Amino acid sequence: MFDDLRDLYQEVIFDHNRNPRNFRVMENADRKVEGFNPLCGDRLTLFLKINGDVIEEASFQGSGCAISTASVSLMTEIIKGKTEAEAEELFKQFHEMTTGKDEHFNLEAIGKLAVLAGVREYPARVKCATLAWHTLDAALKNEQQSISTE
Ligand code: ZN
Secondary structure, X not given: OOHHHHHHHHXXXXXXXXXXXXXXXXXXXXXXXXXXXXXOOEEXXXXXXXXXXXXXXXXXXXXOOHHHHHHHHHHHHHHXXXXXXXXXXXXXXXXXXXXXXXXXXXXXXXXXXXXXXXXXHOHHHHHHXXXXXXXXXXXHOOOOOOEEOO
């Protein structure tokens, strides 16, 4: 990765950590799932409003490190307006990007989420980045209990 691109990516992560998007409790959420990454201490609660099979709204509460906060903030932005199937596909692409054996994740599909591609170089931080997505996966499967990355 070029240094200037890395700087840009870090700037996006810092921005989402300082000013998380959709950081609020959602009243009357259709889905609410808590996620916990004991490795780092990241905790979040994800709220979804679903109409038919479309994610109309997504928000979160919680506290975690910069990577986990930026990841869930970016995720709530990108899944809004997506169908459940499209969100599951994004989860697969994101998982492939952060943990995959090959570099051929779909950059076009992943869009802005590419700012988190750098975590694959830091195995200890991968769970910080994927916590939001594992929590989303549980919410989409309508598993209402808490999830843990361990
Ligand atoms: Zn973390």
